[in-house]
Amino acid sequence: MGLALIAAPAFAADSAAATGPDRERARMNQRVFDRVWTEVRSQYYDPELHGVDWNAARRTWRPIALNAPDDRILYRAIGDMLDLLDDDHAGASPPAVARRQDTLRQRRAAIGVSLRPDPSGEAWVIEQVRPGSPAAEAGITEGWRLITGEGAPWTPEQDIAEGQAVTLALVDDEGVPRPLTLTPRMMDPTPAFVADRSRPGVLVLTVDGFEAGLGRWMGEQLAGLAPETDVVIDLRGNPGGRLMEADAVLSCFLPRDRLWAARTGRSGRRVELRTGGGCGDLAGPVGNEVAVLVDANSRSAAELTPAALQEARRAVVVGTPTAGAVLISQETRLPDGGRLSLSRADFVTSGGVRLEKRGVTPDLAAPLTPEDRRAGRDPGLEAAVAALAGTQAEAAMAVRAVPTL
Known part of the structure; x- marks a missing residue:
């Protein structure tokens, strides 16, 4: 059912009325708003827009957007309209934010x-x-x-x-x-990927984002790794990124052509996602014990990856439940240099689980408290290392228990 009435917030109307835009600003506001509204109507993965009356949304928010004197009010109006979709991947970034995103590694x-x-x-x-x-x-x-x-x-x-x-x-x-x-x-920019070998018998791979080259980099770190070395992949605070890099990471640990997810776009056609390689020059997936660290700020590809490894029983997931923001999105440049992110496909795991609004539940809970943060403690990493050490110890005990014939 569509929304019969959508109330506009007083803050935006009052602010815009107080200091209206000049003609050039109003013209650009119109171009930006109309591009966002049209893109959602024609490209959003759900053609029914979750029951939102998109024409009513336009009537409510367009006057506020067109009368916005600055980017704060314009993008606040656009953001509030996009919030009607109840989709964490539907959002618009103003030009200043887009510029900072573009220079993140500079x-x-x-x-x-x-x-x-x-x-x-x-x-x-x-x-x-x-x-x-x-x-x-x-x-x-x-x-x-x-x-x-x-x-x-x-x-x-x-x-x-x-x-x-x-x-x-x-x-x-x-x-x-x-x-x-x-x-x-x-x-100077911070690196997107960091390998830490300071702990004996443990390789910690911290991934800030699923950016270009991640799979190749991970393959390089895993190449020649001793079988007894445990691997911890830290995806906490990771906002996601490229789906092909998620597939490449999974290819480091799962057999080739392994089904790990399926997506369904606006047309309703289901497309299976299977591991296709991309993990550097590794001849095949490594067999080391693996743990994945996640938290409430792990999103998108940083949820799909631990979910796939968890379902395949290939890794223990440690931390706190993830954000539940896993719809497959694409970005569009807006006329003023801003950026629109919009979901183009739904997603379910190989086991048929829809993670949107649900997230990944860790196998082992390890929350980070403010006291831990102030004291410099990392209970999630400590729990992951301990869990992997326990797994290997149990395996060793099982081997010793087998009688010699």
Whole structure:
């Protein structure tokens, strides 16, 4: 059933009415909004749009978007309209955010935080703080919130530049306001993939995103690995990325042509996903014991991968339940340089499980508390290493129990 009435929020209407846009701004607002609305109507994986009356949504949100004086109000209106789909993959990034995403692996001006939207719509949650960054030096930690409601001094819709101070309306993890002024500085990019061999008998592969080259890189790390070495794949905070790289990672551990998922697009046609290789120059999948670390910020490909390994009984999954945001999406550039992300296909695992709004439930729960974070502890990694050590110990005991004939 379609929505008969969609109420527009007072904040957007009031703000837009107070300072209307000039003619050029209004024209660009129209182009951006109409592109988003049309793309959803014609390309969204569910032709029924989950029962949302998309024409009513247009009548409600288009006037607000066209009258937006800045990117904050324009993209807030677009985002609220997309929220009607109840789909975590349906979202629009303003030009400043898109520019930061495009330069993620480049040297650039930064304050050193990674953000995700707060469900309230009035704030962003700090997911990560980069060591040695202005944010870290100011004492900001994961779990703080950046307030971005009306009157906020800086919001993610704005660019930052080297040496130009920005004031952040922050609230710490105990709810105490902590307004801070930080000066961005040029910082080298962090690597997308990191291999840690500091623990004897354990290889920890941290993957920040399913970016180009991941499968090949993972194959290089696994090549020649001693059979007794345990492998931990850390996907915590990983937003996902390329589906072909998820397949490449699975090819490192599962036989070729192994069914691991199926997707269904707008036409209703089902397409099976089978491992197709791509794990570097490995002759075949490795046989090492494997654990995968996940948390509530593991999304998309970072959920599909542990789900496939879990169903194949190839890995133990450790951490906290994942986000449940696994619809297969594609991105479209918008006329102002922003970006639209839109789900183009539904997804089920090889076992027929639909992970959307459900996520992956770990085999072993290992939550990270604020106290752990402040103390520098990592209970998830410790639990993963212990679980793998226990698996090998049990196997060794079983071998010793077999009598010699």
